[in-house]
Amino acid sequence: MDVLIYLIPVALFLGGLGLCAFLWSLKSGQYDDMEGPKWRVLSDDDLPEREEP
C-alpha cells in the first residue's frame, strides 16, 4: 500500500491541474459565447482568399 503515498498526491495534482485549466478558461472568456465557436470552426476565414470564379 506504500505506493499510495505517491499515487494520491499525483492524482490530486492532476485533478488540480484540470481545475486550474478550467478556471483559466473561464477567466479568459471562453464561455462567453456558447453558440459561435461551433460554427466558427466550419468557416474558412483562415484560408487565403481565392478569386470568385
Place this chain on the structure above:
Amino acid sequence: MVSSARDWDSFASSSPVNGAIHMDFAVDGVHCAGCMGKIERGLSRMDGIDRARLNLSSHRLSVDWHPDEINAETIVEVLDAMGYKAHPFDPNLVRESGDATSRELLRCMAVAGFASMNVMLLSVSIWSGNVTDIAPETRDFFHWLSALIALPAAAYAGRPFFRSAFAALRIRSVNMDVPITIGVLLALALSVLQTIQHAEHAYFDSAIMLLFFLLIGRYLDQNMRRRTRSFAENIAALRADMAVKLLPDGSTREVPLSRVDPGDSVLVSPGERVSVDGIVQTGQSDIDQSLITGETALCAVKPGSNVYAGTLNATGSLKIQVTAATQGTLLDEVNRLLETAAQARSRYVKLADRAAALYAPMVHSAAALTFLGWWIWGGDWQQAMIIAISVLIITCPCALGLAIPAVQVVASGLLYRFGILLNSGDAIERLAEVDTIVFDKTGTLTNAKPHLVNASACSGSALNLAGRLALSSRHPLAIALAKASDAANPLENVQEIPGAGVEAILDGQRLRLGSPDFCGVSSSRVETALASSPGASVLVFQCDQKEPDLFLIEQSVREDAQNVVLQLQSSGYHLEILSGDRRAAVSAVAAEIGIKTYAAELHPQDKIARLDELKASGRTVLMVGDGLNDAPALAAAHVSLSPVTAVQLSQAAADGVFLGERLEPVARALNISILARRAMSQNLLLSTLYNIVAVPIAVAGFVTPLLAAVAMSGSSIIVTANALRLRLMQPRQINSNGEQG
C-alpha cells in the same frame, strides 16, 4: 430635421495600450453563422479595425479600432449597408452584475465538482475496503485526505448558500438555503469528529456532492436569467434612446439619454419620439400620446405644456426643457402608484420558500426527536448524535432544492424559444394561477402602427395624390396614408402648418391634407363617416373646390388577436379590456375580437381600482399592457406581461416581455406555465415521497454514506428528468395539454 453630430464618444472605452477604442454594439438581424462570418469579414477588411468579433449567443459585436482611421458612425453605416441594424451600448447602462454572479457560481461549481470527484475516489476505496480488508490506518488516512479536500472546497463553494441562508436568518425567515447550510455544516463537523475517533464512516462525500448538485441547478437558473437580461439590454440599445441636446453655445449634439440632465434643453423634430419628460419651451405641435395614455387621437401642445418620454412628436419642431418627475405631472402620479403597487406585490411567497418553510421545521424536529429517542433508549449521546445528523444528511433537500429551479430553467428556455422573456423566475408560478386576463387596448391588442381602413371607398386618383402629399409629413396618420397609397414621388413646395395639416399648389390647384377643420369639413359629415368605424381618426384630403375625401385611419388589431381571445375564452379565462382611449374606439375593438367586458377613458388609478375589485372578488389577474398609464396596473396585478414595443417604465414593471406582432405568446406563456407548475408539484411530491421512504431508514440508524450518496444522486436525477420532460413536448402538444389544464 435637425442634423447634429452624434456623440459616439460616450459609448466608447479606450484601451490605454495602443490608443485603440473598444465599443460594444447590439446587432439586430443576426440569425446564423453566415451572418457572423459576413459581419466579421466585412469589418475586418476595413482599415483601422483591429478586431471585430460577434458573440452569436448574445448578438453583440465587440470592435476595437483606431480613432484616427475610422469612426463609429462609419461602422454603423457599413453594418447598415450589410442589412444589420446596430447600435452601440451605453456603457453607463450595461450592468455586469449578472455576469459576475454567474461566473462566481460557475467557479464554485468547478471547485465543488473537482472536490466531489476526488473525495468520491477515496470514499469508494473505503466502502469497498470496509467489506474486504482495509487496514484501519489506511482508512483513517483516507478520511483525513477527504477532509483536506472537502473542508476548503466546501468553504469556497458553499458561500452562495451560506450567504443567502445568513441573510434569510437575519430577517428571521427561512429559505431553502437554511436547511442546506445546516445540513452541510453538520455533515462536515460530524465527519471530522468520526475521523478523529477512527470510525468506519464519514460523510465528506455527501456534503460536497450535495453542494455540487445544487450549484448545477443554481448556475443553470442564473444563466437563463442572464440570457433574458442580455436580450432585453440589446432591445434597449437598439431602440437607441438618444436625444438632441442643445449646448450652451447654441450648437446641437445627439447624446445618449444618460447624458441628459434635468434643466437641459433638447430639440425634437417632427416624426421623432420625445425621449425625455419635460416642458415645451418653444414650438407648437401635435403629440401622439398613445404609448402614455392609450389615447389614439393626437393632442396639441404649446409652450408650457408637459410632454412625456415615449410620445411621438407629429407635426412641429419642439424645444423642450427637461424636468425630473415634478409634482402633479402624470409621471409623478404614475411613479407614486408604482411604488405602492410594488410594495403590495412583494408579499407573494414563492413556492420554493413555502416548501422550505414547511420542510425545514419538519426535518429539524425529526432529527431532534431521533436524537432524543436514541439518547434516552440507547443511552450513548454520541451515537444518538451521529444518527440524528444522518437523518439531516439523508433529508438534505438535494431533490427539493432542484425541484423548482430545474423546472423554471426548462420552462423559461421554452418561453424564450416562443419569444417570451421573463424578468423573474417565480413569474411562471404566478402565471399558472391566473384565471382572469386584463388587456390594455392601444399597442397591446392593437398593433402600434395605424393603417387606412376605407381604402376601397376612396377613388384611386385622389388616394394617390393624397399619398404623394402625405409623403412630406411626419404625422403618423400621414405616414399610414402614404403607405396605403403606395405613392412614391412627393410633391414639391409642400408647406406644413403645425396642428393643422400640409398644403401644396399643383398645376394651379390648392391641395390640402389634414384635420377636418383645416379642410373645412363639417363635424356632422365627420360623424357620419365615423359611424362605420368609430375608433378611427379622420384625415381629410381636399383638392381645390372639389368635394373633399375623408380617410379613416385606425390602429389595426393584432392579426391573431381574435383567435387568441377565442382560445383563451374556451380555456376558461375571463377577459377584460381596460383602456385609456375613447369609449367608441374601445368598444369597436372589443366587438371585433369578442371581449364582452371593457372599460374606457380610464386613468392609471382607475385601472388599479378595477384590479383591486377583481382581486377582492377572488380572482388572480394577468395584466397585459404597454403604456405608461399601464405601468402601475402592471405592477399591481398578480402577474403581468408587456409587448416589446412598450415604454421602458412599463417593461420594467411587468414580469415579462413578449416579442413580435402577434398576441399568441400570451396564450403560450399561460400554457407553458400551467405545464411547468404541474411539473413543479410533481417534483415536490417526488421529493416528499423520497423523504417518506428515506427518513424511517435514517431514524432507525441504517444509513451509511454509500446509501446517502445513492439516494441523493438518484433523487436529483429523477426530479431533473421530470423537469426535462417539459422540453420534449412539441409546440402543438403544449397547446392542447395546456387547454385541458
